[in-house]
Amino acid sequence: MASKQTDKPVSSSQRALMELREMIFAGYLPAGSDHLETELAEQLKMSRTPVREAILMLEGQGLLQMRPRKGVRILPLSPEDMAEIYDVLTELESLAAENAAAFGYSAQNLSGLAQAIDDMDHAIKGPDLQAWARADNRFHKELVRLGGNRRAQAIVDMMSDQVRRARATTLTLRPLPTKSNADHRKVYQAIKEGDRSVARETHRAHRRHAKQIIVDILAKHSLRFV
Amino acid sequence: MASKQTDKPVSSSQRALMELREMIFAGYLPAGSDHLETELAEQLKMSRTPVREAILMLEGQGLLQMRPRKGVRILPLSPEDMAEIYDVLTELESLAAENAAAFGYSAQNLSGLAQAIDDMDHAIKGPDLQAWARADNRFHKELVRLGGNRRAQAIVDMMSDQVRRARATTLTLRPLPTKSNADHRKVYQAIKEGDRSVARETHRAHRRHAKQIIVDILAKHSLRFV
DNA sequence: GCATTTATTTATGTATGCATTATGGGCTGC
Protein backbone atom coordinates (compact mmCIF):
# COMPACT_ATOMS: atom_id res chain seq x y z
CA MET A 1 0.00 0.00 0.00
CA ALA A 2 2.85 2.34 0.88
CA SER A 3 4.75 3.70 -2.09
CA LYS A 4 8.23 2.47 -2.76
CA GLN A 5 10.81 3.84 -0.39
CA THR A 6 11.93 6.62 -2.68
CA ASP A 7 9.13 8.10 -4.71
CA LYS A 8 9.20 6.58 -8.14
CA PRO A 9 10.96 8.75 -10.71
CA VAL A 10 8.11 9.02 -13.14
CA SER A 11 8.82 10.53 -16.55
CA SER A 12 8.01 14.14 -17.24
CA SER A 13 5.44 13.36 -19.89
CA GLN A 14 3.69 10.99 -17.50
CA ARG A 15 3.71 13.68 -14.88
CA ALA A 16 2.40 16.20 -17.39
CA LEU A 17 -0.38 13.79 -18.30
CA MET A 18 -1.42 13.24 -14.71
CA GLU A 19 -1.12 16.85 -13.64
CA LEU A 20 -2.99 18.23 -16.63
CA ARG A 21 -5.77 15.73 -15.98
CA GLU A 22 -5.98 16.83 -12.39
CA MET A 23 -5.94 20.48 -13.38
CA ILE A 24 -8.84 19.83 -15.71
CA PHE A 25 -10.87 17.82 -13.21
CA ALA A 26 -10.20 20.32 -10.46
CA GLY A 27 -11.53 23.06 -12.69
CA TYR A 28 -8.24 24.88 -12.62
CA LEU A 29 -8.31 24.60 -16.39
CA PRO A 30 -12.00 25.31 -16.98
CA ALA A 31 -13.97 23.94 -19.88
CA GLY A 32 -13.79 26.25 -22.83
CA SER A 33 -10.58 27.92 -21.75
CA ASP A 34 -7.51 28.15 -23.98
CA HIS A 35 -3.93 27.63 -22.93
CA LEU A 36 -0.64 28.00 -24.74
CA GLU A 37 1.85 25.18 -24.69
CA THR A 38 4.46 27.52 -23.34
CA GLU A 39 2.28 28.60 -20.40
CA LEU A 40 1.45 25.03 -19.46
CA ALA A 41 5.08 24.02 -19.73
CA GLU A 42 6.01 26.88 -17.47
CA GLN A 43 3.41 25.94 -14.88
CA LEU A 44 4.55 22.34 -14.91
CA LYS A 45 8.17 23.41 -14.78
CA MET A 46 9.27 21.44 -17.77
CA SER A 47 9.94 22.04 -21.44
CA ARG A 48 7.30 22.05 -24.14
CA THR A 49 8.23 18.62 -25.42
CA PRO A 50 6.73 16.44 -22.68
CA VAL A 51 3.80 18.83 -22.38
CA ARG A 52 3.06 18.41 -26.05
CA GLU A 53 3.18 14.66 -25.68
CA ALA A 54 0.72 14.79 -22.81
CA ILE A 55 -1.53 17.10 -24.80
CA LEU A 56 -1.53 14.66 -27.69
CA MET A 57 -2.63 11.86 -25.40
CA LEU A 58 -5.32 13.96 -23.76
CA GLU A 59 -6.58 14.97 -27.17
CA GLY A 60 -6.91 11.30 -28.01
CA GLN A 61 -9.00 10.91 -24.89
CA GLY A 62 -11.27 13.74 -25.89
CA LEU A 63 -10.52 16.01 -22.95
CA LEU A 64 -9.04 18.81 -25.01
CA GLN A 65 -8.32 19.90 -28.51
CA MET A 66 -5.19 21.32 -30.07
CA ARG A 67 -5.97 24.36 -32.12
CA PRO A 68 -2.90 25.63 -33.94
CA ARG A 69 -2.00 29.14 -32.80
CA LYS A 70 -5.04 29.32 -30.54
CA GLY A 71 -3.71 27.17 -27.77
CA VAL A 72 -5.24 23.99 -26.47
CA ARG A 73 -8.91 24.28 -25.65
CA ILE A 74 -10.36 22.36 -22.75
CA LEU A 75 -13.44 20.88 -24.34
CA PRO A 76 -16.80 21.88 -22.90
CA LEU A 77 -19.52 19.28 -22.52
CA SER A 78 -22.92 20.17 -23.84
CA PRO A 79 -26.04 18.24 -22.83
CA GLU A 80 -25.80 16.54 -26.22
CA ASP A 81 -22.25 15.47 -25.47
CA MET A 82 -23.38 14.06 -22.19
CA ALA A 83 -26.18 12.16 -23.91
CA GLU A 84 -23.66 10.65 -26.31
CA ILE A 85 -21.39 9.63 -23.49
CA TYR A 86 -24.18 8.04 -21.49
CA ASP A 87 -25.36 6.12 -24.54
CA VAL A 88 -21.92 4.66 -25.06
CA LEU A 89 -21.59 3.85 -21.37
CA THR A 90 -25.00 2.22 -21.41
CA GLU A 91 -24.10 -0.11 -24.23
CA LEU A 92 -20.66 -1.11 -23.03
CA GLU A 93 -21.65 -1.56 -19.40
CA SER A 94 -24.62 -3.65 -20.40
CA LEU A 95 -22.30 -5.81 -22.42
CA ALA A 96 -20.10 -6.13 -19.37
CA ALA A 97 -23.05 -7.10 -17.19
CA GLU A 98 -24.05 -9.79 -19.67
CA ASN A 99 -20.54 -11.16 -19.97
CA ALA A 100 -20.03 -11.05 -16.22
CA ALA A 101 -23.18 -13.11 -15.79
CA ALA A 102 -21.90 -15.60 -18.34
CA PHE A 103 -18.62 -16.01 -16.50
CA GLY A 104 -20.10 -17.78 -13.50
CA TYR A 105 -18.32 -15.70 -10.88
CA SER A 106 -18.42 -16.83 -7.28
CA ALA A 107 -19.80 -14.60 -4.54
CA GLN A 108 -16.19 -14.14 -3.54
CA ASN A 109 -15.37 -12.71 -6.93
CA LEU A 110 -18.33 -10.41 -6.73
CA SER A 111 -17.45 -9.01 -3.32
CA GLY A 112 -16.22 -5.79 -4.90
CA LEU A 113 -19.65 -5.17 -6.37
CA ALA A 114 -21.39 -6.08 -3.13
CA GLN A 115 -19.14 -3.78 -1.15
CA ALA A 116 -19.80 -0.88 -3.50
CA ILE A 117 -23.53 -1.44 -3.20
CA ASP A 118 -23.37 -1.49 0.59
CA ASP A 119 -21.27 1.64 0.58
CA MET A 120 -23.84 3.39 -1.56
CA ASP A 121 -26.60 2.41 0.84
CA HIS A 122 -24.57 3.76 3.69
CA ALA A 123 -23.70 6.97 1.88
CA ILE A 124 -27.33 7.65 1.04
CA LYS A 125 -28.30 7.53 4.68
CA GLY A 126 -25.77 10.24 5.46
CA PRO A 127 -26.49 11.59 3.01
CA ASP A 128 -22.93 11.95 1.78
CA LEU A 129 -23.12 12.64 -1.92
CA GLN A 130 -19.39 12.56 -2.47
CA ALA A 131 -19.11 9.15 -0.86
CA TRP A 132 -22.07 7.94 -2.87
CA ALA A 133 -20.48 9.11 -6.11
CA ARG A 134 -17.23 7.36 -5.26
CA ALA A 135 -19.01 4.10 -4.46
CA ASP A 136 -21.13 4.38 -7.58
CA ASN A 137 -17.96 4.82 -9.60
CA ARG A 138 -16.49 1.76 -7.96
CA PHE A 139 -19.57 -0.27 -8.80
CA HIS A 140 -19.52 0.64 -12.45
CA LYS A 141 -15.78 0.25 -12.78
CA GLU A 142 -15.85 -3.14 -11.10
CA LEU A 143 -18.76 -4.25 -13.25
CA VAL A 144 -16.86 -3.47 -16.42
CA ARG A 145 -13.77 -5.17 -15.06
CA LEU A 146 -15.80 -8.30 -14.40
CA GLY A 147 -17.05 -8.15 -17.97
CA GLY A 148 -13.52 -8.99 -19.03
CA ASN A 149 -13.39 -6.93 -22.21
CA ARG A 150 -10.32 -4.77 -21.84
CA ARG A 151 -11.15 -2.57 -24.77
CA ALA A 152 -14.56 -1.85 -23.33
CA GLN A 153 -12.86 -1.13 -20.02
CA ALA A 154 -10.53 1.40 -21.60
CA ILE A 155 -13.39 3.16 -23.35
CA VAL A 156 -15.57 3.22 -20.27
CA ASP A 157 -12.70 4.62 -18.23
CA MET A 158 -12.28 7.37 -20.76
CA MET A 159 -15.94 8.25 -20.87
CA SER A 160 -16.28 8.04 -17.11
CA ASP A 161 -13.58 10.65 -16.85
CA GLN A 162 -15.68 12.96 -18.92
CA VAL A 163 -18.73 12.34 -16.77
CA ARG A 164 -16.57 13.04 -13.75
CA ARG A 165 -15.97 16.54 -14.99
CA ALA A 166 -19.66 17.30 -14.69
CA ARG A 167 -20.18 15.39 -11.50
CA ALA A 168 -19.45 18.24 -9.10
CA THR A 169 -22.41 20.07 -10.53
CA THR A 170 -24.88 17.37 -11.43
CA LEU A 171 -24.47 15.75 -8.05
CA THR A 172 -25.92 18.72 -6.21
CA LEU A 173 -28.77 19.21 -8.63
CA ARG A 174 -30.05 15.70 -9.10
CA PRO A 175 -32.55 14.08 -6.74
CA LEU A 176 -31.10 11.77 -4.12
CA PRO A 177 -30.43 8.46 -5.87
CA THR A 178 -32.47 6.40 -3.45
CA LYS A 179 -33.97 4.07 -6.03
CA SER A 180 -30.71 3.53 -7.81
CA ASN A 181 -29.39 0.87 -5.51
CA ALA A 182 -32.35 -1.41 -6.10
CA ASP A 183 -31.16 -1.61 -9.70
CA HIS A 184 -27.63 -2.30 -8.62
CA ARG A 185 -28.75 -5.16 -6.42
CA LYS A 186 -30.81 -6.63 -9.18
CA VAL A 187 -27.85 -6.55 -11.54
CA TYR A 188 -25.68 -8.10 -8.87
CA GLN A 189 -28.20 -10.89 -8.32
CA ALA A 190 -28.54 -11.62 -12.00
CA ILE A 191 -24.78 -11.84 -12.41
CA LYS A 192 -24.49 -14.18 -9.44
CA GLU A 193 -27.24 -16.37 -10.83
CA GLY A 194 -25.73 -16.31 -14.30
CA ASP A 195 -28.80 -14.78 -15.89
CA ARG A 196 -27.27 -12.97 -18.81
CA SER A 197 -30.30 -11.27 -20.27
CA VAL A 198 -31.62 -10.02 -16.95
CA ALA A 199 -28.21 -8.67 -16.02
CA ARG A 200 -27.94 -6.96 -19.37
CA GLU A 201 -31.41 -5.51 -19.59
CA THR A 202 -31.59 -4.44 -15.99
CA HIS A 203 -28.36 -2.57 -16.21
CA ARG A 204 -29.37 -1.12 -19.52
CA ALA A 205 -32.60 0.25 -18.10
CA HIS A 206 -30.70 1.58 -15.11
CA ARG A 207 -28.28 3.49 -17.28
CA ARG A 208 -30.92 4.84 -19.60
CA HIS A 209 -32.77 6.18 -16.61
CA ALA A 210 -29.60 7.80 -15.26
CA LYS A 211 -28.96 9.36 -18.63
CA GLN A 212 -32.41 10.89 -18.69
CA ILE A 213 -31.98 12.43 -15.26
CA ILE A 214 -28.58 13.93 -15.98
CA VAL A 215 -29.38 15.20 -19.44
CA ASP A 216 -32.61 16.77 -18.23
CA ILE A 217 -30.76 18.57 -15.48
CA LEU A 218 -28.14 19.89 -17.84
CA ALA A 219 -30.71 20.96 -20.38
CA LYS A 220 -32.97 22.59 -17.81
CA HIS A 221 -30.13 24.64 -16.40
CA SER A 222 -28.68 25.29 -19.85
CA LEU A 223 -25.39 24.13 -18.53
CA ARG A 224 -22.19 23.39 -20.32
CA PHE A 225 -19.57 21.82 -18.19
CA VAL A 226 -16.54 21.17 -16.75
CA MET B 1 -13.75 15.60 -55.81
CA ALA B 2 -10.39 16.67 -57.16
CA SER B 3 -7.86 17.67 -54.56
CA LYS B 4 -6.83 21.28 -54.26
CA GLN B 5 -4.62 22.43 -57.07
CA THR B 6 -1.37 22.05 -55.17
CA ASP B 7 -1.32 19.10 -52.87
CA LYS B 8 -2.05 20.22 -49.37
CA PRO B 9 1.07 20.74 -47.27
CA VAL B 10 0.19 18.49 -44.36
CA SER B 11 2.35 18.57 -41.29
CA SER B 12 5.05 15.98 -40.82
CA SER B 13 3.38 14.43 -37.83
CA GLN B 14 0.16 14.07 -39.80
CA ARG B 15 2.11 12.46 -42.59
CA ALA B 16 3.86 10.18 -40.13
CA LEU B 17 0.50 9.19 -38.71
CA MET B 18 -0.97 8.36 -42.09
CA GLU B 19 2.09 6.61 -43.44
CA LEU B 20 2.66 4.52 -40.35
CA ARG B 21 -0.97 3.47 -40.48
CA GLU B 22 -0.62 2.45 -44.07
CA MET B 23 2.60 0.62 -43.35
CA ILE B 24 0.82 -1.33 -40.64
CA PHE B 25 -2.24 -2.12 -42.74
CA ALA B 26 -0.13 -3.09 -45.70
CA GLY B 27 1.75 -5.53 -43.52
CA TYR B 28 5.01 -3.75 -44.12
CA LEU B 29 5.21 -3.40 -40.35
CA PRO B 30 3.95 -6.84 -39.37
CA ALA B 31 2.11 -7.56 -36.15
CA GLY B 32 4.51 -8.44 -33.41
CA SER B 33 7.48 -6.72 -35.00
CA ASP B 34 9.57 -4.11 -33.19
CA HIS B 35 10.88 -0.88 -34.64
CA LEU B 36 13.14 1.83 -33.31
CA GLU B 37 12.06 5.42 -33.47
CA THR B 38 15.22 6.27 -35.31
CA GLU B 39 14.63 3.66 -38.01
CA LEU B 40 11.07 4.79 -38.59
CA ALA B 41 12.16 8.42 -38.71
CA GLU B 42 14.76 7.50 -41.27
CA GLN B 43 12.27 5.65 -43.43
CA LEU B 44 9.84 8.53 -43.30
CA LYS B 45 12.63 11.00 -43.97
CA MET B 46 11.92 13.20 -41.01
CA SER B 47 13.26 13.70 -37.51
CA ARG B 48 12.22 11.66 -34.50
CA THR B 49 9.97 14.35 -33.11
CA PRO B 50 6.99 14.06 -35.47
CA VAL B 51 7.44 10.30 -35.56
CA ARG B 52 7.18 10.15 -31.79
CA GLU B 53 4.02 12.22 -31.90
CA ALA B 54 2.48 9.90 -34.45
CA ILE B 55 3.50 6.90 -32.37
CA LEU B 56 1.81 8.41 -29.34
CA MET B 57 -1.41 8.82 -31.27
CA LEU B 58 -1.27 5.33 -32.71
CA GLU B 59 -0.64 3.96 -29.25
CA GLY B 60 -3.81 5.72 -28.12
CA GLN B 61 -5.61 3.95 -30.93
CA GLY B 62 -4.32 0.59 -29.85
CA LEU B 63 -2.37 -0.20 -33.00
CA LEU B 64 1.02 -0.32 -31.34
CA GLN B 65 2.76 -0.05 -28.05
CA MET B 66 5.80 1.95 -27.01
CA ARG B 67 8.22 -0.17 -25.08
CA PRO B 68 11.14 1.88 -23.77
CA ARG B 69 14.42 0.67 -25.26
CA LYS B 70 12.70 -2.16 -27.10
CA GLY B 71 11.22 -0.10 -29.85
CA VAL B 72 7.57 0.21 -30.74
CA ARG B 73 5.78 -3.10 -31.10
CA ILE B 74 3.05 -3.48 -33.64
CA LEU B 75 0.36 -5.17 -31.60
CA PRO B 76 -0.74 -8.63 -32.68
CA LEU B 77 -4.41 -9.52 -32.58
CA SER B 78 -5.31 -12.78 -30.92
CA PRO B 79 -8.70 -14.44 -31.44
CA GLU B 80 -9.60 -13.10 -27.99
CA ASP B 81 -8.72 -9.59 -29.09
CA MET B 82 -10.90 -9.99 -32.13
CA ALA B 83 -13.76 -11.21 -29.97
CA GLU B 84 -13.42 -8.13 -27.79
CA ILE B 85 -13.42 -5.86 -30.78
CA TYR B 86 -16.45 -7.48 -32.33
CA ASP B 87 -18.34 -7.24 -29.05
CA VAL B 88 -17.69 -3.53 -28.84
CA LEU B 89 -18.63 -3.06 -32.49
CA THR B 90 -21.79 -5.05 -31.96
CA GLU B 91 -22.96 -2.86 -29.11
CA LEU B 92 -22.14 0.48 -30.65
CA GLU B 93 -23.46 -0.33 -34.09
CA SER B 94 -26.67 -1.66 -32.61
CA LEU B 95 -27.01 1.59 -30.74
CA ALA B 96 -26.48 3.42 -34.01
CA ALA B 97 -29.12 1.32 -35.75
CA GLU B 98 -31.62 2.07 -33.02
CA ASN B 99 -30.88 5.79 -33.04
CA ALA B 100 -30.96 5.92 -36.82
CA ALA B 101 -34.41 4.34 -36.74
CA ALA B 102 -35.52 6.91 -34.19
CA PHE B 103 -34.37 9.78 -36.39
CA GLY B 104 -36.99 9.28 -39.07
CA TYR B 105 -34.60 9.50 -42.01
CA SER B 106 -36.02 9.80 -45.49
CA ALA B 107 -35.19 7.26 -48.20
CA GLN B 108 -33.03 10.01 -49.64
CA ASN B 109 -30.99 10.13 -46.45
CA LEU B 110 -30.64 6.40 -46.48
CA SER B 111 -29.40 6.16 -50.03
CA GLY B 112 -25.85 5.58 -48.83
CA LEU B 113 -26.97 2.46 -47.02
CA ALA B 114 -29.03 1.26 -49.95
CA GLN B 115 -26.15 1.80 -52.32
CA ALA B 116 -23.78 -0.16 -50.12
CA ILE B 117 -26.24 -3.02 -49.94
CA ASP B 118 -26.65 -3.10 -53.72
CA ASP B 119 -22.90 -3.00 -54.16
CA MET B 120 -22.54 -5.98 -51.84
CA ASP B 121 -25.09 -7.93 -53.83
CA HIS B 122 -23.23 -7.14 -57.00
CA ALA B 123 -19.86 -8.01 -55.51
CA ILE B 124 -21.09 -11.36 -54.29
CA LYS B 125 -22.13 -12.35 -57.77
CA GLY B 126 -18.61 -11.70 -59.01
CA PRO B 127 -17.56 -12.89 -56.61
CA ASP B 128 -15.24 -10.00 -55.82
CA LEU B 129 -14.32 -10.31 -52.17
CA GLN B 130 -12.36 -7.08 -52.06
CA ALA B 131 -15.26 -5.13 -53.47
CA TRP B 132 -17.61 -6.85 -51.06
CA ALA B 133 -15.42 -5.92 -48.10
CA ARG B 134 -15.28 -2.30 -49.20
CA ALA B 135 -19.04 -2.10 -49.58
CA ASP B 136 -19.57 -3.85 -46.27
CA ASN B 137 -17.29 -1.28 -44.65
CA ARG B 138 -19.28 1.50 -46.23
CA PHE B 139 -22.52 0.05 -44.93
CA HIS B 140 -21.29 -0.17 -41.38
CA LYS B 141 -19.61 3.21 -41.46
CA GLU B 142 -22.69 4.85 -42.89
CA LEU B 143 -24.91 3.14 -40.34
CA VAL B 144 -22.88 4.52 -37.48
CA ARG B 145 -22.86 7.94 -39.07
CA LEU B 146 -26.63 7.88 -39.29
CA GLY B 147 -26.75 6.97 -35.63
CA GLY B 148 -25.47 10.46 -34.94
CA ASN B 149 -23.29 9.67 -31.93
CA ARG B 150 -19.90 11.07 -32.80
CA ARG B 151 -18.14 9.39 -29.92
CA ALA B 152 -19.51 6.04 -31.00
CA GLN B 153 -18.37 6.86 -34.52
CA ALA B 154 -14.84 7.56 -33.39
CA ILE B 155 -14.67 4.34 -31.43
CA VAL B 156 -16.13 2.27 -34.23
CA ASP B 157 -13.67 3.80 -36.68
CA MET B 158 -10.83 2.85 -34.41
CA MET B 159 -12.02 -0.70 -33.92
CA SER B 160 -12.82 -1.12 -37.60
CA ASP B 161 -9.22 -0.26 -38.34
CA GLN B 162 -8.15 -3.14 -36.20
CA VAL B 163 -10.52 -5.51 -37.93
CA ARG B 164 -9.17 -4.26 -41.22
CA ARG B 165 -5.75 -5.57 -40.28
CA ALA B 166 -7.09 -9.09 -40.21
CA ARG B 167 -9.34 -8.70 -43.20
CA ALA B 168 -6.86 -9.78 -45.84
CA THR B 169 -6.70 -13.16 -44.20
CA THR B 170 -10.18 -13.71 -42.85
CA LEU B 171 -11.70 -12.73 -46.14
CA THR B 172 -10.19 -15.65 -47.99
CA LEU B 173 -11.01 -18.17 -45.29
CA ARG B 174 -14.58 -17.33 -44.44
CA PRO B 175 -17.53 -18.70 -46.38
CA LEU B 176 -19.00 -16.42 -49.00
CA PRO B 177 -21.22 -13.96 -47.14
CA THR B 178 -24.32 -14.73 -49.16
CA LYS B 179 -26.78 -14.59 -46.27
CA SER B 180 -25.28 -11.43 -44.85
CA ASN B 181 -27.12 -9.04 -47.12
CA ALA B 182 -30.52 -10.28 -46.04
CA ASP B 183 -29.65 -8.95 -42.59
CA HIS B 184 -28.49 -5.66 -44.04
CA ARG B 185 -31.75 -5.22 -45.91
CA LYS B 186 -33.74 -6.00 -42.81
CA VAL B 187 -31.83 -3.38 -40.84
CA TYR B 188 -32.31 -0.89 -43.63
CA GLN B 189 -36.06 -1.56 -43.70
CA ALA B 190 -36.40 -1.23 -39.96
CA ILE B 191 -34.57 2.10 -39.99
CA LYS B 192 -36.73 3.39 -42.81
CA GLU B 193 -39.88 2.34 -40.96
CA GLY B 194 -38.62 3.79 -37.72
CA ASP B 195 -38.75 0.50 -35.89
CA ARG B 196 -36.08 1.00 -33.27
CA SER B 197 -36.08 -2.35 -31.58
CA VAL B 198 -36.11 -4.36 -34.81
CA ALA B 199 -33.28 -2.26 -36.20
CA ARG B 200 -31.31 -2.73 -33.03
CA GLU B 201 -31.89 -6.42 -32.51
CA THR B 202 -31.51 -7.38 -36.13
CA HIS B 203 -28.20 -5.65 -36.40
CA ARG B 204 -27.12 -7.06 -33.09
CA ALA B 205 -27.85 -10.60 -34.21
CA HIS B 206 -26.08 -9.91 -37.48
CA ARG B 207 -22.93 -8.77 -35.75
CA ARG B 208 -22.92 -11.56 -33.22
CA HIS B 209 -23.12 -14.03 -36.05
CA ALA B 210 -20.25 -12.33 -37.87
CA LYS B 211 -18.20 -12.39 -34.69
CA GLN B 212 -18.71 -16.11 -34.35
CA ILE B 213 -17.59 -16.80 -37.88
CA ILE B 214 -14.46 -14.68 -37.66
CA VAL B 215 -13.41 -15.82 -34.23
CA ASP B 216 -13.92 -19.46 -35.16
CA ILE B 217 -11.75 -19.06 -38.21
CA LEU B 218 -8.99 -17.40 -36.26
CA ALA B 219 -9.15 -19.98 -33.51
CA LYS B 220 -9.28 -22.92 -35.89
CA HIS B 221 -6.22 -21.73 -37.75
CA SER B 222 -4.49 -20.62 -34.55
CA LEU B 223 -3.90 -17.31 -36.18
CA ARG B 224 -2.63 -14.11 -34.70
CA PHE B 225 -2.83 -11.19 -37.00
CA VAL B 226 -1.95 -8.36 -38.74
C1' DG C 1 -11.11 58.28 -42.62
C1' DC C 2 -11.28 53.74 -44.28
C1' DA C 3 -9.55 49.92 -46.54
C1' DT C 4 -5.85 47.36 -48.03
C1' DT C 5 -1.37 45.92 -47.76
C1' DT C 6 2.84 45.23 -45.33
C1' DA C 7 5.63 44.42 -41.39
C1' DT C 8 6.19 42.50 -36.87
C1' DT C 9 5.37 39.51 -33.47
C1' DT C 10 4.65 35.14 -31.60
C1' DA C 11 2.99 30.18 -31.20
C1' DT C 12 3.69 26.15 -33.18
C1' DG C 13 6.08 22.41 -35.76
C1' DT C 14 10.32 20.27 -36.44
C1' DA C 15 15.21 19.38 -35.95
C1' DT C 16 19.10 18.69 -33.18
C1' DG C 17 21.85 17.81 -29.28
C1' DC C 18 22.59 15.97 -24.85
C1' DA C 19 21.92 13.34 -20.58
C1' DT C 20 20.11 9.26 -18.71
C1' DT C 21 19.49 4.55 -18.25
C1' DA C 22 18.82 -0.06 -19.77
C1' DT C 23 20.86 -3.84 -22.18
C1' DG C 24 24.27 -6.83 -23.88
C1' DG C 25 28.81 -8.32 -23.91
C1' DG C 26 33.09 -9.04 -22.09
C1' DC C 27 35.99 -9.72 -18.29
C1' DT C 28 37.41 -11.45 -13.95
C1' DG C 29 37.31 -14.44 -10.14
C1' DC C 30 36.11 -18.65 -8.21
Added chain:
DNA sequence: GCAGCCCATAATGCATACATAAATAAATGC
Protein backbone atom coordinates in the same frame (compact mmCIF):
# COMPACT_ATOMS: atom_id res chain seq x y z
C1' DG D 1 33.67 -23.63 -17.10
C1' DC D 2 30.32 -20.82 -14.96
C1' DA D 3 28.52 -16.99 -12.48
C1' DG D 4 28.50 -12.41 -11.35
C1' DC D 5 30.02 -7.80 -12.07
C1' DC D 6 31.36 -3.95 -14.70
C1' DC D 7 31.64 -1.30 -18.62
C1' DA D 8 30.46 0.13 -23.29
C1' DT D 9 26.89 1.05 -26.36
C1' DA D 10 22.86 2.79 -27.87
C1' DA D 11 17.85 4.15 -27.56
C1' DT D 12 14.99 7.07 -25.40
C1' DG D 13 13.34 11.29 -22.86
C1' DC D 14 13.85 15.87 -22.66
C1' DA D 15 15.58 20.53 -23.57
C1' DT D 16 16.71 23.89 -26.74
C1' DA D 17 17.10 26.22 -30.99
C1' DC D 18 15.23 27.54 -35.24
C1' DA D 19 12.08 28.02 -39.22
C1' DT D 20 7.42 28.72 -40.64
C1' DA D 21 3.08 30.56 -40.76
C1' DA D 22 -0.69 32.96 -38.71
C1' DA D 23 -2.54 36.88 -36.28
C1' DT D 24 -2.10 41.52 -35.09
C1' DA D 25 -0.43 45.99 -35.54
C1' DA D 26 1.23 49.57 -38.38
C1' DA D 27 1.42 52.20 -42.36
C1' DT D 28 0.30 53.88 -46.71
C1' DG D 29 -2.64 54.95 -50.50
C1' DC D 30 -6.96 56.36 -52.06
